[in-house]
Amino acid sequence: MSLLGFIRRARTDVEVAVVGAGLPALAVALELARRSKRVSVLGADLEERAAGLGLAVLGPGRPYARVVSELGREGARAVWSAGRENLDRLRTFFEGTRHDCGYDPRGSFLLAGTRGEADSLARGEDMLRDDEFPGEFLDHYMLETHFDVSGFAGAYWSAHGGELDVARLTETVAAVARAAGVVFRPARVRSVEAGRRGAVVETDEGSVRAALAVVATDAVARDLVPELAASLCPAAPERLRLVVEEGARLPTAARTADGRLAWQARGGRLTLAATGGAPPDKEPAGRSGPEVMAARLPVVAGGERGWAEPADVAVDGLPVVGRLVGRPLAVACGFGALAASFSFGAAAWVADALLTDRDPTPRALHAERFEPGPA
Secondary structure (H helix, E strand, O other): OOHHHHHHOOOEEEEEEEEOOOHHHHHHHHHHHOOOOOEEEEOOOHHHHOOOOOEEOOOOOOOHHHHHHHHHHHHHHHHHHHHHHHHHHHHHHHHHHOOOOOOEOOOEEEEEOOHHHHHHHHHHHHHHHHOOOOEEEEEHHHHHHHOOOOOOOEEEEEOOOEEOOHHHHHHHHHHHHHHOOOEEEOOOEEEEEEEOOEEEEEEOOEEEEEEEEEEOOOOOHHHHOHHHHHOEEEEOOEEEEEEEOOOOOOOOOEEEOOOOEEEEEEOOEEEEEEOOOOOOOOOOOOOOHHHHHHOOOOEOOOOOEEEEOOEEEEOOOOOEEEEOOOOOEEEEEOOHHHHHHOHHHHHHHHHHHHHOOOOOOOHHHEHHHOOOOOO
């Protein structure tokens, strides 16, 4: 091997290695740097940085009553509380950096496509209020009176939540992290091996040995941490960006109550995103979920642009966060289109789990809620 090759393959030692380039990885890196750790972000990828929607909302995009039936009242409350904690941390970040990143905290919407979903939203209204998550149920008449939409059986407006410019937020977090001493290494990550005494991350440019490691990427998490095979599945959710008809009013930030779609309408543009985490129903041949939804909305024909964002998504539509038992390794994955809804909260949980004797990640979001995949 040449001297240059030896230098490129040389080993680097750090306190914490964070694998990923999107908002979850950057938020984790910043949180750890603020706790006086030497942090390196590995595998920086501009495509991953641009992924997701700027929705900062509560819950997984399903009616509260349905989630209560799945997780119990305490479990559902914990998921919504996690979103509220994330919003609190997000606002604190904005106040500290004096960058608002287009943040608009006017609440969010969950849209019911069927009468059953609308009934579930209505049943959850009192439960949400009792659990201190204020909002309001809108029947189809109220929804159509306030907005230029039709064909929805109802909606629930949550007073918590809002939207922002996710690209601006991601770049701002990266800049603040760099100023806090975080080192960025753009080489592709090949593998992560974590034992009881530390972790070794192999990259195209060499090995990085770390006392602690975090895999916080939705791009290759299943390949790097095989134990996540039971909790994540590969997907390439479609995205569609359209021009909204002049003067049209759309509810935003919005998700559909079947958990399949989310959208954001800002500055005359509408971005529709499939979540990738829910099995598709029958769609007209050759048309994606975002395309079918777009046909029902006041948008300008011919003004659309489509693409896909390949990623590992959580099978139950919730993030996969927490420290893996017996190893100096934590994960923050499966955020999909809603990274802004959980990333700042997840960063604090991961930092606590790695640096203290407790892991505060809510059980409903913890990586260990699934049966582990092959090691």
